[in-house]
Structures are given as C-alpha cells and as structure tokens.
Amino acid sequence: MSSPLRILNDRGIALYRDYLDALRGGRECEPPLELLTDPWCSARLPLEIPVEARDFPNKLALGKYLNEALRLLPHAQVERQVGLWSWLTLFYSDQVCPVSRYGRRAPGPHYRYILDLDFRRFNRHLLLGPYYACKLHGESAALLLYGPVHQTNQFFIELTSRQALFTNRGVIEAAAILYYDPKTGRAKRGAGTNDKPGTLRRFIDVVQQLDLTHDLFSMRGGDVVALLPGEFDPWKERAKAQKSFLRKLFKK
Amino acid sequence: MIRRFNFTGRRKIPRSRLSIFHYATPDGVPAFDAALDLASLALPPESKIFIEAYRRNYLRRFACGTVAQPRWPRGQTLDGLDALSFVLFRVKVVDGRGRILAAADRILPRRSEEEEAGKRYLLPVEFADLGNVIWRLDLEGEWPSLLLNSRIDPIREIARADESFRALVYPEVVRQILHHIVIVEDHTDPDTDPDDWMSLWLRFALSLMGRKALPPSGGDDQVVLDKGRWIDDAVDAFCASQHVVERFVQHHQADD
Numbered sequence: 001m002s003s004p005l006r007i008l009n010d011r012g013i014a015l016y017r018d019y020l021d022a023l024r025g026g027r028e029c030e031p032p033l034e035l036l037t038d039p040w041c042s043a044r045l046p047l048e049i050p051v052e053a054r055d056f057p058n059k060l061a062l063g064k065y066l067n068e069a070l071r072l073l074p075h076a077q078v079e080r081q082v083g084l085w086s087w088l089t090l091f092y093s094d095q096v097c098p099v100s101r102y103g104r105r106a107p108g109p110h111y112r113y114i115l116d117l118d119f120r121r122f123n124r125h126l127l128l129g130p131y132y133a134c135k136l137h138g139e140s141a142a143l144l145l146y147g148p149v150h151q152t153n154q155f156f157i158e159l160t161s162r163q164a165l166f167t168n169r170g171v172i173e174a175a176a177i178l179y180y181d182p183k184t185g186r187a188k189r190g191a192g193t194n195d196k197p198g199t200l201r202r203f204i205d206v207v208q209q210l211d212l213t214h215d216l217f218s219m220r221g222g223d224v225v226a227l228l229p230g231e232f233d234p235w236k237e238r239a240k241a242q243k244s245f246l247r248k249l250f251k252k
Numbered sequence: 253m254i255r256r257f258n259f260t261g262r263r264k265i266p267r268s269r270l271s272i273f274h275y276a277t278p279d280g281v282p283a284f285d286a287a288l289d290l291a292s293l294a295l296p297p298e299s300k301i302f303i304e305a306y307r308r309n310y311l312r313r314f315a316c317g318t319v320a321q322p323r324w325p326r327g328q329t330l331d332g333l334d335a336l337s338f339v340l341f342r343v344k345v346v347d348g349r350g351r352i353l354a355a356a357d358r359i360l361p362r363r364s365e366e367e368e369a370g371k372r373y374l375l376p377v378e379f380a381d382l383g384n385v386i387w388r389l390d391l392e393g394e395w396p397s398l399l400l401n402s403r404i405d406p407i408r409e410i411a412r413a414d415e416s417f418r419a420l421v422y423p424e425v426v427r428q429i430l431h432h433i434v435i436v437e438d439h440t441d442p443d444t445d446p447d448d449w450m451s452l453w454l455r456f457a458l459s460l461m462g463r464k465a466l467p468p469s470g471g472d473d474q475v476v477l478d479k480g481r482w483i484d485d486a487v488d489a490f491c492a493s494q495h496v497v498e499r500f501v502q503h504h505q506a507d508d
Contacts, residue, residue, distance in 0.1 A: 076332035117380070119308035120392070167311040213262060215302065215346040217313060223350065 003036065003091065005049040005069075007083035012041030013114060016090055020114075023097070023107050031093035042087060047072060051088070056095060058185070059145035059156075063134030066127060075135065079128065085115040088127050095149040096126045112152075123160040126150065133160070140173040140221065143180040143187060154192045155179065158200055164211060171207055173221025174228075178203065178235040181242070188238065197231035206232075263293055265343055265356035267447055272303075272341050274361035282330045284361060288322070288343060293354055295319045295345055304342045305330055308393060319345065338363075338376035340394055358394055358447065374452060375425065377411065387411075387421055389428050395449050396429055415503035419496045426490045429453055430483045435476060440469040460489040 008016060012035045019032050035041040051069050056062040066088075070078055078084065089096050089112075096113060097105045107113065111121040115128055123129045126149060133141040133156070144156040159175065160166045179191035179200065193199050210216060210227055225236060269289045277283050286303055297320035304313045312330055317323035333339060341359040344352050360373065375398055382388055382401040390397045400407045410417050433439050433450045442454035458466070467482040468475045491497065 074331075079332065122309055163306070163309045163311065166309070213352055215344055215350050215352055217302070217304075218300075218346060219350050 002050040002052045005045055005051050005084070006036065006042040006087050007045060007081065008035065008042050008086045008090070009083060012038070013083060013086050015041060016086055017110060017114060020107050020110060023105050028104060031090060031097075033090065033093070036087060036091055042083075045073075045084075049073065051091060053091070056149055058147060059130040059149055060134065060139075060142050062095070062127065062149050063130030063132075063141065063145055066131040067134050070131070079132065080115075080117060082115045082117065085125055085128050086113065089113040089125075092127065092149070098148075098150055119163075120161070123166070124152065124157075126152070129156065129160065133166075136167060137169060137172045140169065140176045142182075142185075143176040144172070146180075146186045153187070155187060155200060158204060162204065162208075165204065165207060168216055170216050170219040170221055170224045174207075174224035175200075175203060177221050177225050177239050178232065183242075188235075191235075198233075198235050202231065203228075262352045263295075263354040265290070265293065265345070265354050267356065267359070269293075270343065270356060270359060272359055272361040274339060274363055277327070277329070282333050282337065282339070283327050284330065284341075285324070285326045285328070286316070286341070287324045290319055290322075290345065290354070293345075295353055296347065299345045299347055299353055302344045302346065304344070305333075305339050306342065306394075307333075307337065307339045310339070338378060338395075338397060356447070358449065360395065374449070374456060375429075379407070389425055391429070391432050396432075396453075398425060415499050418494070419500040419503075422494070423487050423491050423496065426457075427483060427487045430457060430486055434467045434479050434483060438469060438471065440467045440479075442466070457486040457489070460493050461486055462489070 015032060015035055019029065022029055049069060049072065052065075054065075056065065097107045099105055109121075109124075110116070111118075111124050112126045115125045116122060123132060129152070130141075130145050130149075133144045137144070144153070144159060147153050155175065159172065165171050178198075179187050181188045190196065191199055194201055196202075206228060207216070207224070210224075214227065216224055225232075225239070228236070265288070269292070270286075271288070272284060272286045274282065274284045284305065288301070290301075297318065299319045301316040301319065301322055302313055303316055303325065304311060306312075310333060312332075314325055314328060315323075316325065330339065339361070340357075341361060342357045343355060343359070345354040347353055360376070363373070375396065377398045377400060378390070379402040380399050381403055382399060383403075386401050386404065386407075388399045390399050398411075400411055404410070411421075430453065433453055437450065439450045439454070442451045442458060444451050454466075465482075468478045
C-alpha cells in the first residue's frame with residue numbers, strides 16, 4: 001500500500017509531539033495516523049511522491065528506499081524539512097516506535113521522530129539519519145546502519161557526531177573495511193569495545209590525527225586503512241581474510 | 253598558558269594571501285569567489301588545491317586545479333545552504349600521495365564589498381527558531397555565533413539599530429565569550445595562533461582595554477577570581493568604546 005508524501009504543518013507537529021509525550025507519560029495510545037491526511041494538520045507536496053508502507057530489515061534498506069523514493073526532490077530542500085520528516089516518522093510509526101513484546105510503545109527522545117535542526121541532534125532522526133548516511137556513503141554506510149530501524153548503533157552515534165568524519169567517504173569506507181562483517185550483517189565482535197587497541201574509539205582518535213597531515217577526503221577506504229598504525233593490524237588481517245574468503249566464494 | 257607546536261610539517265597559508273568573498277546571488281543563492289596567492293610558499297607546481305566550505309554538518313569541496321595552473325572559483329554556488337547562513341572555509345594544498353603540504357582553516361569570508369580588506373568580523377549572526385528565547389550565543393561550533401530568534405520578524409533591524417538591545421545584549425555576549433575563552437578553555441595567550449578565534453577575541457579585548465596585561469593562567473580559585481576581574485574590565489572597556497550608557501540614556505529620554 002502506498003500513500004502520497006505530505007508535510008506535517010505546525011499544528012500537525014504539535015499534535016504528534018503530544019502523542020509522543022503521552023506515550024512517554026505511560027499512556028497507551030495508537031499513533032494519530034489521521035494527521036497524515038488531515039488538511040488542517042498536513043499539506044500536499046507540489047509533486048506527488050508515493051511512499052510505501054513496508055517493513056525494512058535494517059536501516060540500510062530503509063536509507064536506500066528513502067533515497068529512491070525522494071530522488072525527485074532536491075536534497076537541499078529535503079534535508080531541513082521538519083514537517084516532511086515528521087510526516088514520514090508518523091507514517092512509519094510501527095518501524096520507528098514498534099510495539100514491544102509487552103504490548104507497549106516506548107519512544108525515545110523527540111529528536112528521533114521530529115527532526116531537530118540543532119546540528120548535535122540532526123542526524124539522530126531515525127529516518128533522516130539513514131537517508132543521509134546512504135546518500136553520502138551508499139553501501140559503505142552498512143556499518144552505520146545495521147540493526148532495526150528504531151535502534152541507533154554505536155558506530156552511527158560515534159561517527160556521525162563528528163562532522164569531519166561522517167562526511168568523509170574514505171574514513172567511513174575504512175571503518176566499514178575494518179569493522180563490518182558482511183557475513184553477519186553487523187559489526188565484528190569487539191569492534192566497539194572501549195579502550196582496546198585498534199577499536200572504534202582509537203580509530204576515531206587516530207583518524208583525527210591523520211586528518212591534520214593527510215587529505216583524507218581524496219583517499220579511498222583502503223588508502224586510509226593503509227595509513228593506520230600497527231595496533232590496527234589484527235583488524236586489517238581479519239578484513240583481508242574476509243575479502244579473500246568472499247572472493248573465493250564469488251569465484252565458486 | 254597554552255603554546256602550540258606544529259609537528260605536522262605542513263605550512264600555514266597566511267590569511268593575507270587569501271581572498272574569499274561570500275555573497276548571495278540575485279536569486280538568493282549563496283555563492284563565493286576565491287583567490288589565493290601561493291607564490292611565496294614555493295610549493296611543488298603539481299600539488300593540487302582544494303577549497304572546502306563547511307559549517308557543522310554541511311560540507312562542500314571544490315577542486316581548484318594545481319599550484320601551477322589554479323582554477324579559482326568565481327560565482328561558485330553553495331547548494332543546500334541558506335543565503336543568510338555563515339560558512340567557514342578551509343584551503344588545502346595536497347601532494348600526489350594525499351599529504352597536506354600547506355593549509356589554512358577556519359577562514360571567515362568577507363561578506364560584503366564594503367567590508368574593509370583585512371578587517372575581520374568576530375561575531376557572525378545567524379537566525380534560527382529559538383522558541384521563546386530572543387537570542388542565544390552558540391559556542392559549540394567552529395566559531396562563536398550570535399543566534400537571533402527568526403520568529404521575531406524585525407529582529408535583524410532590532411539587533412542592528414535598537415539601542416536597548418545593543419546596550420543590554422552585546423556586553424553580555426562579550427562577557428560570555430571571554431568567560432568561555434579565559435575561564436572554561438584557560439586560553440590566555442593571544443599569540444598562540446594569530447588566526448584562531450579565541451586569540452582574535454583576546455586581542456580585541458586587549459585593544460579595547462588599551463593595555464598589554466594578559467589575563468592570568470590556571471584554575472586555582474584566586475586565579476579564577478582574577479580572571480573574572482579581567483573579564484569585568486574588558487566588558488567595561490567594551491561598553492565605554494560603544495558609549496553604551498550615554499546612548500541607552502539618550503534613547504530612553506527620547507522615548508519619554
């Protein structure tokens with residue numbers, strides 16, 4: 001089933017916020033889906049953009065779908081449209097705020113559903129974040145976007161909170177080479193452990209140092225990986241072994 | 253006192269060699285012109301030049317040819333940015349292996365033709381929906397900026413010309429910025445990095461005070477008290493330079 005994309009207006013956003021507040025206050029209520037089409041609470045777009053009600057296995061699939069669905073809208077107009085992203089999160093309520101096994105919806109902070117233009121929370125929107133990561137990095141965003149739509153993984157939080165890293169293709173590709181396991185579709189075990197050599201936090205520290213001396217923007221992921229010091233060798237070895245395994249599999 | 257050493261081996265491109273002009277096209281689209289004089293840096297002619305425009309999670313990168321054959325942007329639009337937004341620039345000269353040979357960062361562009369060459373503006377103003385708050389100082393970004401509530405229709409005119417606003421808001425802005433620099437960051441040496449915003453603000457404060465007495469450095473209780481007094485003196489000097497009290501009184505007498 002598909003619906004034409006609309007934009008929640010101030011009134012629609014306020015009512016959506018009331019609904020989220022009610023849920024957070026412990027009340028049980030269904031998403032106010034009527035706002036999606038109510039002309040007092042939402043407006044049509046000049047262009048008809050159909051969006052499908054469907055389940056996404058992970059945020060990467062969601063990000064790809066949104067990039068495809070919104071391709072006719074200029075990115076500059078889309079990315080700061082609070083009403084558009086709020087409409088979409090309400091539309092995908094069952095994905096962004098699913099009913100738990102205890103039969104309740106438990107929403108997180110508002111910025112996950114209603115786009116907050118403050119740069120510290122901007123990418124934390126549950127739909128814009130995957131859309132933006134996919135737009136910037138394509139398949140290399142897999143490390144940032146594994147896991148269900150309503151959960152934000154540690155790699156996404158750490159890497160998107162640093163603008164210079166998040167917007168850098170080579171760096172995100174390097175992180176994916178080192179830490180993403182395509183077999184499991186998740187991060188490699190131990191990659192996010194704090195204070196261990198070669199793990200995510202150290203990757204961020206080292207890359208920020210390299211950024212002072214190297215133009216990481218002009219590098220591919222492999223080039224960035226090659227610059228990393230010895231403590232990353234075990235991760236590099238694993239990445240190499242994985243690559244040759246995949247190559248053999250592909251040949252077979 | 254914080255001293256910084258350059259262990260990176262890369263050269264610094266002096267601001268005097270850079271000219272970046274940021275403006276809005278007649279259609280309201282932000283654009284910029286840039287030109288650099290790299291001749292005196294003796295860089296390898298085949299080195300590539302890149303200019304990056306950035307602020308927070310916005311980044312656009314432009315390849316500008318090589319040192320031997322530069323292609324300076326003229327009328328280069330910055331898509332995805334409001335015409336009123338302020339943006340910073342960074343310039344990199346890079347060798348064939350991706351190493352940075354020379355760079356300049358946190359470059360505030362000139363914003364109008366009238367702006368004097370060489371004159372730097374210290375406090376960009378931005379407009380944002382601040383809810384019920386009229387103004388806020390943003391010290392989280394790469395450069396401090398004054399945020400004004402875009403819900404208030406004539407806020408631009410008020411901030412520019414309203415004597416009450418100027419008298420009550422700007423001294424507090426100066427105080428908050430100096431507090432952040434001197435007490436929070438313990439940055440007390442204006443010569444650390446001549447292009448760093450904290451150093452520029454410290455030099456601005458010293459020039460207002462007409463003396464060379466730097467704020468003390470450290471975090472002891474007594475030192476923090478002395479820093480507070482230094483900030484009080486700087487704010488007082490700022491108010492004196494702007495004739496804040498006289499203008500405020502005259503404005504209110506005129507109203508009566």
